Amino acid sequence: MADDGNKTIIMPNPGGRRRPAPGNGFGQSQPDNIHPAPGEQSPLGHQPSHLTPSSQQHPAAHHVHDLTFGSLPNTYLANANDILVFVGNLNCVEPMADVTSIRREVESLFTGFESNLTALGYPADKIVLARYMLCCLVDELVLNTPWGSQSSWSQQTLLSKYHNETWGGEKFFLILDKLQANLSQNIALIELAYVCLATGFCGKYRLAKDEGAGLFAVQQKLARILEQYYPQADTELSPQWRGIGRGNEASKISTSPWLWASILLLILSATYLFLFFDLRKQTEPVYQMLAKVGWQDIIDQELMNYNQPTSADTGKTPINLSALLRADINAQKVMLGEQDGFAVIHLVHPALFASGSTVPAAESLPSTSAIAQLLTEFQGRLLIVGHTDSTGKAESNWVISLKRANAVKDWLAGVNPQPGRYIARGVADTQPLKPNDSAENRQLNRRVDIVLLAKGAN
Template sequence: MSTNDPQQPSPDDERTILIPSPGGKRGAAASAPAPAPAPQASTVQPPVPSSGPADATAAAAMPRIGGYGLNPLVAAASPLLDLVLPLRHMAAYPQVEHLRQQLVAGIKRFEQEAKAAQVPTDAIAVARYSLCTFLDETISATPWGSGGVWSSRSLLVTFHNEASGGEKFFLVLQKLCQDPGTHIDVLELMYLCLSLGLEGRYRVLDGGRGQLDILRERLLELIARQRGAVEPALSLHWQGAGGKGEALWRMLPVWVVAAIALSVLVLLHMALSFSLSRASTPVHTRLHGIAVAAWPASAAAAPLPAPAAPARVAKFLAPEIEQGLVSVSELPDRSIITLMGNGVFAPGSAEVTPSFVPLLQKIGDALRPVEGKVKVVGHTDNTTGFSTRFPSNWELSKGRAATVARMLGERAGPPERYSVEGRGDTEPVAPNDSAANRARNRRVVIMLLAPPSA
């Protein structure tokens, strides 16, 4: 094969157009390419698309690295192939002669790299012819490259002294397909030219696009048979993460599983707690309404006169009684301090409002010098709230009683002196038919029980 006249076909060559090409199996074209030489950097200045001649400029030199793993011809030609799309979409290029010089230098650099990779001279000639044909066709199809410098000084004219290679490219391709094992690297490069848009003689033929698709498909199949089957896996040594049908929860972090389980348990606890409260409230109400029969009075026993009730705490709490904050009932066996509930607690809460803390401290001071057990009983109105801590009025009334007992114990301990009880809305002191009456029913009763006499 001559360096300047690649693969000049004989007349017999036109008997069989065996030319294969792509369509179905795309990855086989470069499936197992020949080993490339050590990567070496080459520099080609690709043109930059512009909107008009005035601002059309060449881009700065861009380094191109010889493709590792490609066949040596494709590796050396890759900088030139990279220019095809930018050139095809440029609206104008004012320095056409400068572009031609750049491409001539790129073709020469391609030859040098191919020779350095020990590619045969005839294969380099065919590859150079294919690249010149492809680049000339691409530039000639643009508005700025269809005449002038390129029509008279194209790359084919410069390197092969031919005006057009659109016919001869396919004749050479047909010749090479008769011995694909020897010419596989050149066939791969020619396939890339066809895939990137080279049309040649098929551009002007009726149905040429369809014929060209068939040709590319057959060429791809031919290359695939030479290169062997394509490895479908992206990684040759991949390992599965686990057994077939592995559960999603095994892929989640432990803390995520724990958080989900905890959330489910909390929601389940809340649901069961509210359900239990709704079911138990009527039972508590009925139990509290059961009347206990009194023991029959002895006929022989004469009634004793009621002893006078001592003033245990009333005098000490006189200012608070006058302000209406508390009410005090002194009985012979106990003193009853009623803490009015309006404003003492926030709705649905068992925490004492800060403004009422001094009042509870004053009650504790009143209880400190007096002996006897203290029983704290909480009461609510008939309004039911929604709270995870206090799902019913029974729990809320007992929680408020416990808070008051704790604060009194801190002031007038010890804690064993105090007991708490919640009675919900079962013992109203007024009908729950107005805001004022409901405020009266929301109360805490503190009972100081006199110690038994000796």
């Protein structure tokens, strides 16, 4: 696994931790010499000049911020602060730096690390484990730098000097597994191991072919363990997140009158649309009821004029509609039908009415001469019924269908003016000839029916 300085690292937030029991590695008094006063030299070993990038030496180098663990309650991390700072600045070390001098200064950091923990009374075996993990971290990251891999560091690593071992990539994780067997006593060392992994140590996972999945799983497991021991406190995301004050001036939201006018207009428009469609929904049943008013009375009155009110009497009205309207039938302008025993002329030309229109196309109406002859030979009343499809536009389908019926009624009155003979009704889309599931069927349903209120027409 290549060393990627930009990878995401999960770091438990030390803020708000509860103090663990004494003896497990944190919560104890920090040595006075961990943070020396300005101008004093740290007994942990001064930060080597080789380890800090210089703006003169690296004009193009990115500025590196030192990691700071000295303020943490974990004493292992607090005393390993300078070692971890060194690891964080490895990529900024001059390729031609004096590796021998660097090695000498790093060893002095390890000496200070051990001596401080010993002075604090930490068990020797735990100090050895902490040193082992830090040696693994430093050795691996140094040997993965261009200058470190070509230096004498590879001949004698820190691990070989302090622990007489050449590689700790496997043993590091064995130690970590054993530490997890007793979390309460080893949580400080577990956190140190987590920081080593987060800083870049990979060990046996560096050459793994799982693209880092195994190492990531280990880090995730440790993060969950640390979260259990370090409850997160609600902290501010930034120490300076508040804006700069403006004296005694109160913060005011300046808004343009046009903004308020636009908001008001939007509210009024939404209210209008809601009320419009709600009113339209409520008026549909009213239109349907009004369309039925008087319908049955008309039918009953006409049926009473004949001896057989429930069947067609073809002998009393010698009008052959099929012959009279043959040309219009062939031109697909009309269809003949029957309703309640009365002959019905369906005006069904596809272009008779456009969708939403109430004005019939003159070329789609039946022959004026044929209709004039019909109105002369047939002296009864005519019921003109308007229909729509199911795709209503702005006006209600009930209004549109009634307007279509009145338009045909006016056309008939122009052919044969007889006031009171023509009755107009609108039934919207309640009586379709075909289902409104296609454009062709919807065209057929946009029609006007002329009902001859007398028996015998055929």
